[in-house]
Amino acid sequence: MKKAVCLLSGGMDSAVTLAIAKKQRYEVHALSFNYMQRHSKEIRQATAIARHFKASHKVVGIDRRLFGGSALTGDSKVPAGKTIDQIKSGGIPPTYVPARNTVFLSMALAYAESIKAKAIFIGANSVDYSGYPDCRPEYFRAFQRLAGLATKAGVEGRKIEIKTPILRLSKAEIVKKALELKVPLQLTWSCYRGRKEACGLCDSCVLRLKGFKEAGVKDPIEYKK
Amino acid sequence: MKKAVCLLSGGMDSAVTLAIAKKQRYEVHALSFNYMQRHSKEIRQATAIARHFKASHKVVGIDRRLFGGSALTGDSKVPAGKTIDQIKSGGIPPTYVPARNTVFLSMALAYAESIKAKAIFIGANSVDYSGYPDCRPEYFRAFQRLAGLATKAGVEGRKIEIKTPILRLSKAEIVKKALELKVPLQLTWSCYRGRKEACGLCDSCVLRLKGFKEAGVKDPIEYKK
Numbered sequence: 001m002k003k004a005v006c007l008l009s010g011g012m013d014s015a016v017t018l019a020i021a022k023k024q025r026y027e028v029h030a031l032s033f034n035y036m037q038r039h040s041k042e043i044r045q046a047t048a049i050a051r052h053f054k055a056s057h058k059v060v061g062i063d064r065r066l067f068g069g070s071a072l073t074g075d076s077k078v079p080a081g082k083t084i085d086q087i088k089s090g091g092i093p094p095t096y097v098p099a100r101n102t103v104f105l106s107m108a109l110a111y112a113e114s115i116k117a118k119a120i121f122i123g124a125n126s127v128d129y130s131g132y133p134d135c136r137p138e139y140f141r142a143f144q145r146l147a148g149l150a151t152k153a154g155v156e157g158r159k160i161e162i163k164t165p166i167l168r169l170s171k172a173e174i175v176k177k178a179l180e181l182k183v184p185l186q187l188t189w190s191c192y193r194g195r196k197e198a199c200g201l202c203d204s205c206v207l208r209l210k211g212f213k214e215a216g217v218k219d220p221i222e223y224k225k
Numbered sequence: 226m227k228k229a230v231c232l233l234s235g236g237m238d239s240a241v242t243l244a245i246a247k248k249q250r251y252e253v254h255a256l257s258f259n260y261m262q263r264h265s266k267e268i269r270q271a272t273a274i275a276r277h278f279k280a281s282h283k284v285v286g287i288d289r290r291l292f293g294g295s296a297l298t299g300d301s302k303v304p305a306g307k308t309i310d311q312i313k314s315g316g317i318p319p320t321y322v323p324a325r326n327t328v329f330l331s332m333a334l335a336y337a338e339s340i341k342a343k344a345i346f347i348g349a350n351s352v353d354y355s356g357y358p359d360c361r362p363e364y365f366r367a368f369q370r371l372a373g374l375a376t377k378a379g380v381e382g383r384k385i386e387i388k389t390p391i392l393r394l395s396k397a398e399i400v401k402k403a404l405e406l407k408v409p410l411q412l413t414w415s416c417y418r419g420r421k422e423a424c425g426l427c428d429s430c431v432l433r434l435k436g437f438k439e440a441g442v443k444d445p446i447e448y449k450k
Contacts, residue, residue, distance in 0.1 A: 058288075058290060060288040060290070060291065061286070061288060062332075063283075063285040063286060063332075065283060065285070065336070065339075066285065066332050066335040066336045066339065067335055067339060068336075068339030068340065069338075069339050092377045092380065092381075096377055097335075098334070098335045098336075098338035098339050098376065098377070099331060099334040099335035099338055099372075099375055099376055100335070101375065102331040102334060102335070102371065102372075102375045102376075103328075103331045103332055103334075103335050105331075106324060106327040106328045106330075106331040107287075107288075107291050107328055107331075109323070109324040109327060109328075110291040110292055110322075110323045110324035110325070110327070110328050111290070111291045111293075111323075113294075113323035113324055114290075114291065114292060114293030114294050114323050115293065133374060133375060133376060133377060133379065133380045134374075134375045134376075136374070138374055139371075139374045139375055142367070142370055142371045142374050142375075143371060145367055145370075146327065146364070146367045146368060146371050147324075147327075149358060149359075149361070149363055149364045149367050150324055150326065150327045150358060150359045150364055150367075151323065151324055151358060151359075152317045152321055152323070152358060154358065155317065155358045156317075
């Protein structure tokens with residue numbers, strides 16, 4: 001069975017991406033990262049999701065000192081109450097974490113080469129998203145090119161493919177895909193705040209709720225009243 | 226004063242690179258990585274070198290499970306007794322660590338953006354080297370391109386430059402540069418084995434000794450008799 005590394009944050013998008021990798025008959029090796037993120041609760045959910053899909057799962061620590069100046073590592077407040085239009089036209093928000101996807105993908109690349117995986121799945125989205133530069137199609141093309149030059153596998157013609165299966169889906173399409181693939185949405189966690197219940201007001205909650213609304217489905221997780 | 230992040234392994238090449246960054250009047254923030262490498266002794270030497278140059282220094286841990294299948298993480302033997310020609314024509318050796326420079330540079334990129342550094346210095350060499358794919362000029366060009374797309378700094382026109390000042394120097398030229406810049410060569414550690422004395426036989430020792438010989442200088446560190 002061909003192997004794939006799948007980045008699994010614990011959110012809806014990465015859970016759907018893992019389900020797609022399974023559907024494509026990969027033996028999935030999930031990776032989650034603990035960088036002392038404000039919503040580290042997502043890591044517990046990632047563990048539950050990996051278990052649900054019977055995927056191997058590793059939680060890898062990243063030194064928090066590398067990721068300064070972000071609202072997600074506690075250096076400023078998480079913005080709340082923005083509309084979809086404000087989120088999508090507001091530029092790069094304070095929840096941006098410096099070079100995060102590059103750190104995640106480089107670690108996934110090392111791990112993929114170590115275990116002889118043929119692909120890396122990442123649940124990035126460039127449609128209903130917060131404007132992070134490292135979620136854009138041109139970014140992933142550049143990383144793919146780098147991966148070919150960086151590794152023994154690349155030089156020897158055993159390409160490790162960067163797969164972004166939900167990059168161009170809307171949030172509503174992601175919700176529909178989740179239902180189609182029987183993703184346990186009740187286990188997923190998207191809220192940037194990481195409290196007992198999802199806040200419903202941060203950019204991540206707003207985008208998620210929009211997806212459910214447009215798909216005509218109720219989100220199974222609890223939101224703060 | 227403009228800031229630079231400098232990758233500092235503790236070897237001769239990165240020590241010279243740090244000295245070059247200082248000479249270029251950067252405020253240097255050195256980063257070393259602990260991935261349970263066989264020669265983790267190099268980290269102690271990196272600390273001593275950073276102190277010598279009065280540079281800030283952080284040692285960042287990387288989960289060893291990401292770097293499988295390498296002689297440097299103990300998964301096979303470190304080759305010994307090769308000639309220079311064998312090293313330079315032998316393809317990618319067992320001491321290759323999967324995607325190592327990509328993991329190191331991505332962390333340096335995150336840190337550089339966090340502290341608003343303008344450059345990242347890395348002491349890679351593509352002349353007297355072991356054939357690692359992630360030490361080639363085309364690899365660094367691809368990483369530079371990625372860095373521009375990956376970061377808020379890049380998108381907003383505040384380029385973080387990847388600097389490889391010794392990429393095209395021979396080992397003899399690196400030794401001469403070290404003497405010129407008063408690098409404390411007695412503090413540097415290159416041997417892949419990491420025992421009390423340098424082995425003199427691994428690829429790293431062979432390349433280093435060639436540099437000193439061609440420069441007509443005695444290496445100040447101790448080698449096993």
